[in-house]
Amino acid sequence: xxxxxxxxxxxxxxxxxxxxxxxxxxxxxxxxxxxxxxxxxxxxxxxxxxxxxxxxxxxxxxxxxxxxxxxxxxxxxxxxxxxxxxxxxxxxxxxxxxxxxxxxxxxxxxxxxxxxxxxxxxxxxxxxxxxxxxxxxxxxxxxxxxxxxxxxxxxxxxxxxxxxxxxxxxxxxxxxxxxxxxxxxxxxxxxxxxxxxxxxxxxxxxxxxxxxxxxxxxxxxxxxxxxxxxxxxxxxxxxxxxxxxxxxxxxxxxxxxxxxxxxxxxxxxxxxxxxxxxxxxxxxxxxxxxxxxxxxxxxxxxxxxxxxxxxxxxxxxxxxxxxxxxxxxxxxxxxxxxxxxxxxxxxxxxxxxxxxxxxxxxxxxxxxxxxxxxxxxxxxxxxxxxxxxxxxxxxxxxxxxxxxxxxxxxxxxxxxxxxxxxxxxxxxxxxxxxxxxxxxxxxxxxxxxxxxxxxxxxxxxxxxxxxxxxxxxxxxxxxxxxxxxxxxxxxxxxxxxxxxxxxxxxxxxxxxxxxxxxxxxxxxxxxxxxxxxxxxxxxxxxxxxxxxxxxxxxxxxxxxxxxxxxxxxxxxxxxxxxxxxxxxxxxxxxxxxxxxxxxxxxxxxxxxxxxxxxxxxxxxxxxxxxxxxxxxxxxxxxxxxxxxxxxxxxxxxxxxxxxxxxxxxxxxxxxxxxxxxxxxxxxxxxxxxxxxxxxxxxxxxxxxxxxxxxxxxxxxxxxxxxxxxxxxxxxxxxxxxxxxxxxxxxxxxxxxxxxxxxxxxxxxxxxxxxxxxxxxxxxxxxxxxxxxxxxxxxxxxxxxxxxxxxxxxxxxxxxxxxxxxxxxxxxxxxxxxx
Numbered sequence: 001x002x003x004x005x006x007x008x009x010x011x012x013x014x015x016x017x018x019x020x021x022x023x024x025x026x027x028x029x030x031x032x033x034x035x036x037x038x039x040x041x042x043x044x045x046x047x048x049x050x051x052x053x054x055x056x057x058x059x060x061x062x063x064x065x066x067x068x069x070x071x072x073x074x075x076x077x078x079x080x081x082x083x084x085x086x087x088x089x090x091x092x093x094x095x096x097x098x099x100x101x102x103x104x105x106x107x108x109x110x111x112x113x114x115x116x117x118x119x120x121x122x123x124x125x126x127x128x129x130x131x132x133x134x135x136x137x138x139x140x141x142x143x144x145x146x147x148x149x150x151x152x153x154x155x156x157x158x159x160x161x162x163x164x165x166x167x168x169x170x171x172x173x174x175x176x177x178x179x180x181x182x183x184x185x186x187x188x189x190x191x192x193x194x195x196x197x198x199x200x201x202x203x204x205x206x207x208x209x210x211x212x213x214x215x216x217x218x219x220x221x222x223x224x225x226x227x228x229x230x231x232x233x234x235x236x237x238x239x240x241x242x243x244x245x246x247x248x249x250x251x252x253x254x255x256x257x258x259x260x261x262x263x264x265x266x267x268x269x270x271x272x273x274x275x276x277x278x279x280x281x282x283x284x285x286x287x288x289x290x291x292x293x294x295x296x297x298x299x300x301x302x303x304x305x306x307x308x309x310x311x312x313x314x315x316x317x318x319x320x321x322x323x324x325x326x327x328x329x330x331x332x333x334x335x336x337x338x339x340x341x342x343x344x345x346x347x348x349x350x351x352x353x354x355x356x357x358x359x360x361x362x363x364x365x366x367x368x369x370x371x372x373x374x375x376x377x378x379x380x381x382x383x384x385x386x387x388x389x390x391x392x393x394x395x396x397x398x399x400x401x402x403x404x405x406x407x408x409x410x411x412x413x414x415x416x417x418x419x420x421x422x423x424x425x426x427x428x429x430x431x432x433x434x435x436x437x438x439x440x441x442x443x444x445x446x447x448x449x450x451x452x453x454x455x456x457x458x459x460x461x462x463x464x465x466x467x468x469x470x471x472x473x474x475x476x477x478x479x480x481x482x483x484x485x486x487x488x489x490x491x492x493x494x495x496x497x498x499x500x501x502x503x504x505x506x507x508x509x510x511x512x513x514x515x516x517x518x519x520x521x522x523x524x525x526x527x528x529x530x531x532x533x534x535x536x537x538x539x540x541x542x543x544x545x546x547x548x549x550x551x552x553x554x555x556x557x558x559x560x561x562x563x564x565x566x567x568x569x570x571x572x573x574x575x576x577x578x579x580x581x582x583x584x585x586x587x588x589x590x591x592x593x594x595x596x597x598x599x600x601x602x603x604x605x606x607x608x609x610x611x612x613x614x615x616x617x618x619x620x621x622x623x624x625x626x627x628x629x630x631x632x633x634x635x636x637x638x639x640x641x642x643x644x645x646x647x648x649x650x651x652x653x654x655x656x657x658x659x660x661x662x663x664x665x666x667x668x669x670x671x672x673x674x675x676x677x678x679x680x681x682x683x684x685x686x687x688x689x690x691x692x693x694x695x696x697x698x699x700x701x702x703x704x705x706x707x708x709x710x711x712x713x714x715x716x717x718x719x720x721x722x723x724x725x726x727x728x729x730x731x732x733x734x735x736x737x738x739x740x741x742x743x744x745x746x747x748x749x750x751x752x753x754x755x756x757x758x759x760x761x762x763x764x765x766x767x768x769x770x771x772x773x774x775x776x777x778x779x780x781x782x783x784x785x786x787x788x789x790x791x792x793x794x795x796x797x798x799x800x801x802x803x804x805x806x807x808x809x810x811x812x813x814x815x816x817x818x819x820x821x822x823x824x825x826x827x828x829x830x831x832x833x834x
Contacts, residue, residue, distance in 0.1 A: 008020055009218065011160070012187060012194070012213065012215075013160050014186070017190065018162060024122045024162075024163065025120065025122065026119070027120075027184075028118045028173075028177045028184055029189065030181060030182040032115075032415060033180075034414050034799075036775065036802045037414075037429075038802075039802065046409075047403075047406050050410065051406040054402035054405060058278045058402065061123075061277060061278050062120070062278075062389070064120075064273070064275055065410050066117040066118070066271070066272070067114055067271060068115055068196060069110075069113070071110070072111040072112050072113050074111045077448070078097040078101060080420050081421060082094065084450075085491060085492060086491065088651065089490060089528055091524065091527065092527055093492070100422070100423050100810060104446060109268075109269075116411050116413075117185070122173065123169065170184065180411055188207075188211075189210070190385075191213050191218065192209055195210065195212075197384055198220070199233070200233070200344050201345065201346070201351075202237060203238060204237055227241065228373050229355060229372070230355070240351075241350070242343070242380070243345075243351050243376065244371075244375075245340060245341040245342070246340045246372060246375075246379065247259070254400065254404045257365075257409075259409065260272050260410050261412050262361070262362070264414075267441075267442055268444075270354075271341070272340075273342060274338065274340075275338045276337035278334070279333065333401070334399060335399070335400055336397055341369070343355050356371070370396070375395070414445065414803045415803075416445075416795050418449060419448065421450035422488040423810055424448070424449045424481070424488075424809075425806050425808045426446055426447060426805060426808060427447060428792060433789065436790060440806055443806060449488065452494060453466075454466040454756070455755075460799055461799055463755040463798050464755070466732075466755050467734055467737070467754050468758070469739070469757045470760075471742045471758070471762070472760025472762060473762050476793070477792070478738055478760050478793075479504075480791065480807065480809075481758060481807045482704055484818060485704075486704055487528070490528065493700065495702075496651070496652050497702075498653070498706075499655055499705045499706060500655065500656045501707045502706065503657075506654065512525070513529050525811070525813045533647075536655075536658055537658065539632045539634040539635050539658070539659060540658070542642075545634045546639070546640065546641075546644065547635050548645060548682065549602050549636055549638050551563065551600065551601050551605075552601050553645060563602060563605070566636055566681045567624075569677050569680055570624055570627055570681065579614075582612060582617045586605045589608070590602075599640040599641060600639070600640045603638050604640070632661075632679060636681060645689060661673070661675040665709050665740040665741065669714060680710055684720045687705065687717075688723070691727050694727045695727055695733070696731070697732075700733075701734070702733070705737055705738065706738045708721075709739040741765055742762065742769050746772060756796065757795070757796040759794040760788075760792075760793040761785045761792075761793075766782050773794055773796055773802050
């Protein structure tokens with residue numbers, strides 16, 4: 001027979017809850033603290049803070065620790081993201097926003113994130129009612145039952161007066177709770193938290209369920225306990241099945257038990273509830289004295305019988321001594337507590353399966369759990385808000401000091417990415433997986449990305465730099481991620497530029513949009529790609545000569561600086577101070593002529609040198625002319641008769657360079673060929689062009705620079721790079737550097753220049769990667785990289801959160817465009833027989 005339970009709550013006002021036993025509880029929401037489990041030092045500091053907090057609140061005696069799956073509000077997030085959609089790609093952006101919602105809900109069901117709440121029973125006698133008010137209240141409550149009070153509509157007024165007396169006590173507790181980033185719940189949040197007990201596992205709208213504040217509406221659910229190991233919840237909005245998995249036993253040493261964090265690893269949403277009560281010291285000391293004597297007597301009996309003292313007896317005696325010593329500290333108390341993990345299912349079979357999976361998962365973490373047959377209803381009632389532990393609650397009771405509860409990691413979580421943005425992957429909470437696909441399937445925490453909000457003084461942000469760094473060995477997945485981010489950026493009101501030295505992107509995109517099936521099935525993607533402008537700088541085509549000529553496309557001062565950078569790539573003036581002086585004089589003269597309105601270019605500088613009266617200067621001029629002739633350098637040296645590269649009215653552009661011959665990333669500069677030097681010079685000119693592109697205060701810009709390591713190979717490139725990074729501080733410009741190694745992309749003085757950092761594995765450089773991420777270089781952390789699959793990386797976001805993530809593009813058609821290596825038939829066959 002179905003039962004209708006009555007909640008312990010009598011009234012709710014603000015964050016206070018009055019129970020039928022006249023207790024008053026205050027409830028607080030606790031902001032999750034994101035700490036990667038690779039960062040042992042931060043985690044240890046978190047545990048110390050937790051223990052200190054528990055020592056400060058121990059006088060309040062009764063506590064309720066809650067972790068529950070809260071609505072991720074995915075639709076609302078996408079609606080907010082839509083404010084940044086570009087008009088020329090709005091239709092495509094709206095389609096992919098809707099598709100993101102559809103795909104995430106298909107994978108995860110209701111998309112949720114874990115939230116934490118803390119209940120504290122306020123002390124009795126912390127206030128004194130006015131005598132007349134006390135007498136009136138007593139006469140009132142004697143005359144009418146609670147039901148009659150409710151019927152007559154006097155309930156709120158009568159109870160509000162009492163709860164109002166606790167406002168100072170609540171304020172005192174809140175000042176303590178702030179130490180763990182907690183704040184008082186709103187009345188709507190507390191109403192919903194109470195209502196959630198009765199609709200867990202049932203699809204609902206939180207705002208609607210928090211609207212009805214009457215207690216009778218909160219517990220308006222039929223509960224059927226006639227299912228083994230579970231309860232059936234039946235409401236006007238649906239049904240679900242609930243099972244309480246009770247924690248039965250921990251290891252004697254509870255260090256790193258991490259119950260709350262461990263349960264976040266489960267592939268379905270769960271709750272963790274703990275009801276705790278601090279024991280009076282006099283009671284604890286008496287019990288320990290008896291226990292110590294009993295243990296001592298047991299040991300003596302074993303000794304007199306000629307037996308060795310059992311290890312369990314010795315351990316018990318040691319633990320009693322330890323507790324006695326700990327309790328000598330004024331702030332140390334013994335806590336009694338009851339913990340359960342709560343699972344739900346749409347069917348009895350699903351609920352039972354999840355309960356068993358939870359039990360096995362906890363067992364793998366050396367936590368013993370039980371799924372009670374007959375106590376599900378009593379457990380349901382025990383974990384309601386406002387219900388405290390009683391003298392009869394002995395089953396499954398745990399006894400520990402504060403540090404035992406602190407080790408459960410209440411409030412610890414992992415968060416990555418922005419609150420508003422596009423889906424780029426998932427947090428990976430596990431060390432090992434069978435494959436990348438397995439990592440994606442096991443994940444429940446989406447990682448969102450927005451390219452341009454880090455400098456908006458977001459609350460909680462640790463940086464104002466909007467530049468990004470993507471590093472890793474070839475084949476790790478960095479190019480895939482960079483190009484996915486580029487596509488997402490093109491959907492927003494941002495002008496973007498991608499420098500593609502490897503000439504890959506046009507080929508990939510053309511292959512996809514020329515695919516008849518994709519044209520039919522994914523017209524929104526075709527429309528999006530057709531807004532891209534592809535530019536190939538080919539020195540063989542005369543129209544491209546001088547496209548990157550510094551004198552043509554840059555202001556005077558910068559033209560002079562870049563011209564010198566380029567020249568230093570082509571000729572070493574060491575020991576040729578006179579010739580270098582003449583070169584600088586010629587350069588200055590041509591730049592001045594440009595300022596006067598003449599159509600001149602860098603080739604005029606070389607012409608002046610070849611016509612100079614001094615032979616040494618002429619020889620250098622002739623050498624440079626010869627190097628320019630028939631080479632990629634024609635992009636940098638011309639006579640000013642052709643226009644420089646111009647991206648006006650081109651919102652999304654991809655630039656590739658024909659004939660670019662960059663050296664290998666690990667190649668010694670002493671082994672560079674002439675072609676390598678020429679290509680480096682072109683890249684430096686492109687870098688300066690990117691800087692100029694970002695210096696537009698009338699629009700937001702983002703630049704992607706592949707093979708960015710080239711800017712760290714010598715002093716000339718570093719000068720260009722430094723200038724590029726400084727643009728973001730004054731303009732809405734983000735530079736995304738894509739490089740093979742963190743060493744080549746970042747120096748000690750540049751750490752603060754990158755607000756976001758995606759670090760794929762570098763087998764020969766792991767200590768440096770961990771150093772940049774701020775993760776200690778332990779053997780364990782270094783070995784974690786061994787279990788990284790392609791597409792997995794560490795991500796450090798602009799909130800300072802660091803964690804492991806699996807990059808995943810949710811859209812099939814994008815995946816085809818982002819494939820950097822197409823599998824051959826033999827490769828497919830190799831996997832077939834794996």
